[in-house]
Amino acid sequence: MKMVTAIVKPFKLDDIREELAKIGVQGMTISDVMGCGRQQGKSDADSVNPEDVSFLPKTRIEIAIKDNEVEGVIKAIQDAAATGRIGDGKIFVNDLSHVVRIRTGESDADAL
Numbered sequence: 001m002k003m004v005t006a007i008v009k010p011f012k013l014d015d016i017r018e019e020l021a022k023i024g025v026q027g028m029t030i031s032d033v034m035g036c037g038r039q040q041g042k043s044d045a046d047s048v049n050p051e052d053v054s055f056l057p058k059t060r061i062e063i064a065i066k067d068n069e070v071e072g073v074i075k076a077i078q079d080a081a082a083t084g085r086i087g088d089g090k091i092f093v094n095d096l097s098h099v100v101r102i103r104t105g106e107s108d109a110d111a112l
Helices: 010-022 067-081
Strands: 002-008 029-035 056-065 089-095
Touching (some): 002 067
Antiparallel strands (some): 002 056, 029 056
């Protein structure tokens, strides 16, 4: 099992959700976050001054999936989130060692 975490531009969320639905992804957690990376909190038109770093609004998407779904999820997010401009975001994939569905007690892949 894997946890896919994507940090993306907020206006791309609906596009990403639609692409994930097409491949059968039903559950995800969405958070509004702030951050900066290479973009340093600047738009393409701004100059980059290392002393003037600000945080930009981003959306964090977390999806717990089975191992065989990873590549499809990554491709769907990448295709839907890409604008070709700085700040499109990143996708992280981490192992999940154990998952439990609270309501039923199902665990691991059955809980997904």
